[in-house]
Amino acid sequence: MLSGYKKPLLSIFFLLLCNCSSATICKAKSPDEKIFHFIYVDANTGASSGGHSALVFDGTVFHFQNQPDGFFKFEKTGFGEFYKRYSELENRSIYMHDIAVSKKSFTRIYKKLLQTWLIQEKNFYLYEASSAEIDFYHSLLHDKGVVKVAGADFFDYDQPLDSPLPAGLSDFTVHLVEYSRQLRIILDQPDFKTTDQIPILDTGRYPPSIQYPGNQYIDQLQARIAIQSLIQGWRLHYSAYYQTGKILKKNTKEMQIFLLNEKEILLLKNYKDELIRNIKELVVSKRPGHGIGLLLAVARLQTVQMSIEQKILIVLDPFPNRVIRLDQGELANNPELSRHYTKRLFNRFEQVKDYTFSKNDLHESQWNGFENTAGFFLELMQSKITGRPTRILPDRMIPGRKAELYLTKFVSAKTVYKLKKQASRNLEAATRRRTRLVRELNRVYSYNIFSQNCVTELVGLVNNSFPDIKLASKGLGGEIKKNTNLLFIPFVSFDIVADNWRVVASRKFIPRRLSDLEKNKQGLSFLGRTKEAFVFTSSSYTPITDDNAFAFFTDDQFLLRPILGIGNMIYTTGHSLAGLMIAPFDGGTQLKRGGLGFFWSLPELAFFNVRKGSYQITSGRDPATKNICEADSRQSGKE
Amino acid sequence: MYIRKHEPGLTAIYSILKCCDHLLCVEMYMKKVLSVLVLVSVFALFSNCVVFEFLSSVSSSVESASESLESVSKSLKSISSSINSSSDSSSGDDKESEKKEQAYIDDIREFTVLFTQSSGSSEDFLSDLDRVARSHGITNWQARPATYSAIGAGLKEAGVNPADFGQTIKGLNLITQKLIRSGYSS
Numbered sequence: 011m012l013s014g015y016k017k018p019l020l021s022i023f024f025l026l027l028c029n030c031s032s033a034t035i036c037k038a039k040s041p042d043e044k045i046f047h048f049i050y051v052d053a054n055t056g057a058s059s060g061g062h063s064a065l066v067f068d069g070t071v072f073h074f075q076n077q078p079d080g081f082f083k084f085e086k087t088g089f090g091e092f093y094k095r096y097s098e099l100e101n102r103s104i105y106m107h108d109i110a111v112s113k114k115s116f117t118r119i120y121k122k123l124l125q126t127w128l129i130q131e132k133n134f135y136l137y138e139a140s141s142a143e144i145d146f147y148h149s150l151l152h153d154k155g156v157v158k159v160a161g162a163d164f165f166d167y168d169q170p171l172d173s174p175l176p177a178g179l180s181d182f183t184v185h186l187v188e189y190s191r192q193l194r195i196i197l198d199q200p201d202f203k204t205t206d207q208i209p210i211l212d213t214g215r216y217p218p219s220i221q222y223p224g225n226q227y228i229d230q231l232q233a234r235i236a237i238q239s240l241i242q243g244w245r246l247h248y249s250a251y252y253q254t255g256k257i258l259k260k261n262t263k264e265m266q267i268f269l270l271n272e273k274e275i276l277l278l279k280n281y282k283d284e285l286i287r288n289i290k291e292l293v294v295s296k297r298p299g300h301g302i303g304l305l306l307a308v309a310r311l312q313t314v315q316m317s318i319e320q321k322i323l324i325v326l327d328p329f330p331n332r333v334i335r336l337d338q339g340e341l342a343n344n345p346e347l348s349r350h351y352t353k354r355l356f357n358r359f360e361q362v363k364d365y366t367f368s369k370n371d372l373h374e375s376q377w378n379g380f381e382n383t384a385g386f387f388l389e390l391m392q393s394k395i396t397g398r399p400t401r402i403l404p405d406r407m408i409p410g411r412k413a414e415l416y417l418t419k420f421v422s423a424k425t426v427y428k429l430k431k432q433a434s435r436n437l438e439a440a441t442r443r444r445t446r447l448v449r450e451l452n453r454v455y456s457y458n459i460f461s462q463n464c465v466t467e468l469v470g471l472v473n474n475s476f477p478d479i480k481l482a483s484k485g486l487g488g489e490i491k492k493n494t495n496l497l498f499i500p501f502v503s504f505d506i507v508a509d510n511w512r513v514v515a516s517r518k519f520i521p522r523r524l525s526d527l528e529k530n531k532q533g534l535s536f537l538g539r540t541k542e543a544f545v546f547t548s549s550s551y552t553p554i555t556d557d558n559a560f561a562f563f564t565d566d567q568f569l570l571r572p573i574l575g576i577g578n579m580i581y582t583t584g585h586s587l588a589g590l591m592i593a594p595f596d597g598g599t600q601l602k603r604g605g606l607g608f609f610w611s612l613p614e615l616a617f618f619n620v621r622k623g624s625y626q627i628t629s630g631r632d633p634a635t636k637n638i639c640e641a642d643s644r645q646s647g648k649e
Numbered sequence: 650m651y652i653r654k655h656e657p658g659l660t661a662i663y664s665i666l667k668c669c670d671h672l673l674c675v676e677m678y679m680k681k682v683l684s685v686l687v688l689v690s691v692f693a694l695f696s697n698c699v700v701f702e703f704l705s706s707v708s709s710s711v712e713s714a715s716e717s718l719e720s721v722s723k724s725l726k727s728i729s730s731s732i733n734s735s736s737d738s739s740s741g742d743d744k745e746s747e748k749k750e751q752a753y754i755d756d757i758r759e760f761t762v763l764f765t766q767s768s769g770s771s772e773d774f775l776s777d778l779d780r781v782a783r784s785h786g787i788t789n790w791q792a793r794p795a796t797y798s799a800i801g802a803g804l805k806e807a808g809v810n811p812a813d814f815g816q817t818i819k820g821l822n823l824i825t826q827k828l829i830r831s832g833y834s835s
Binding site for chain 2: 069070121124125128129131132135215216217218219287288291292295296297298299302303306307365373374375376378379382406408
């Protein structure tokens, strides 16, 4: 199932497991100063094979990356997540400069980076919303009154609840009926006017909004579904939540952690009251996005109610429609991986539960985080029982899968007819608009190895945070122009930064394999060290199919690098010849691995190492930044 | 240099590698340039046409910054009655929680700055606010005090003067005014 994407998928999964709390890495010595960091990640085969650069502000990493869809995007992530990806899974060294600037300059640059990211998110939202509207029009035209609506699969429209509405809502029924009636009137009068005009996009200017009448219609529809579910008392659909009692075995430690004590039940009762308040507010609200918010609050109310009644935690299924699925076969064939998965997910859940329920009250963002962590764990446990693939996704998820919905359940047949006519009239303009947006996004978010790459864009943004280059130079301790010679090469840029900006300390985060070696270094004999240099006898590394073929590690062997490189070339030649013979049977996989292995052995002849091997799972190491900072601060200073 | 210090032999070949990398890149770049030259020309021509259309369409809809401020004011009036006083953002004593809360506040504040400096209706403001909040797992952002103080801080950062600020929050209930003011004066 995972085919060639196995490693990235597993990597994504294991990023979920990291405790991505991002440490404030080093503190400035002067109270008027703050430290930000410039990062260089060294080379390895795969993405960013020539190295990578990033900036870190208060534990938040900003970096530019080429996306699989071809866009060159600005990413914002926690340092923990960044570290796990590059140091743990991709086995690369991370080099870091501490740059001391005034608090004012620090804030100035941080805000510039954040604003650039927000502008980019809005620019891409214009495209995503445009696509969503086209999907809505398409479904209206191609299906018989069936449309896909987010959150529509929360409820079983044929199953009423056993218990009536909670006390706080039962006295609200008259209002619910009235608001439902009003929404029905709005929904029965669709009036779409989609234009094909779009704004000019820019990385530095917040774009004006575009009207999406189709999406606004769905928002109203979602609100009506939610209100109807309250009036009719529809029960949550069995697939919309995890039935904890059926998934976990009784008297196991996993089950114990899901059971609720009196204090936890009291906390849930308070959260239930908050949900009821939110529902009342969202019912009367006319703000954009209130529909899905209301649907979610109503669905969560049922899970919280069930949790209180059954004294066991029940959460909504947080996974969206499009997810990465990990075949159970993959786990069954790799028991170590499976154990690792289960243990890490369980520990993470236990930690989050302890934290969440240690509070005096619960709020949506905490509940959402808790829902995600519980969901990941229960998903894995459920997959083990059913044999179904395990769903995985790296980002934070808000429950609300899209599901098909018969429109006639909520609007008249006459309205469905009107909607179809409107869709037919607007589809062409909506499609034209999306095409233009894609063209604009391609123009704005494109990659150029010399002038628009991961380093040049970062340096450009930092400079642009200041009114002019002179002030930038004053604020940063020196001047680096975006078009400085060789700045586009990540490892060169690291030196340029050291030479020009106010670097007060530098450090290196040792990659995964070398860190493992470091631990055993003292006990290693010559034979032991030789064994570790050989891929097939290394105690830390297990060859994986996604890495290209090689026999010797050369990243920690400078003088022997060309000799080991020749060894790698001999090995990969043999690997390729064998691959050639079995190509009809394995589709050329081994041949490709051998060929790439040979290619990446060539730099080793010139004392240059790119390939380092990579891992499928994280080891659970922490960046241990605090100790490193203390050690480095003693020998700090620009060289 | 840090790399030089920790990789002794690297100094010797440092300048050669710089040169090799450069040459390799130049070669790759030249091939790329040649292969896309025709496409680029066609695209440039086409882009120009589109740009003209953009300009004509956008020029008619551009609003001034003060109108954006008016939109923010209108938006606040439509949502501020929902603040949940018990939902105090400072309840988290955990570092991770504080960091998440701060990230939410930062995003809302900077979004407010950007919106105030651009153009848009009150519906646009609310729609974008909803999108930003959702990226933090929050759908009931209208009930969170942190949302309002972040908007206040954003108005201050955008350079809204006290007189305009007073006008923006005029007519809001006292709790909302207090929260927005706290952000504005922080």
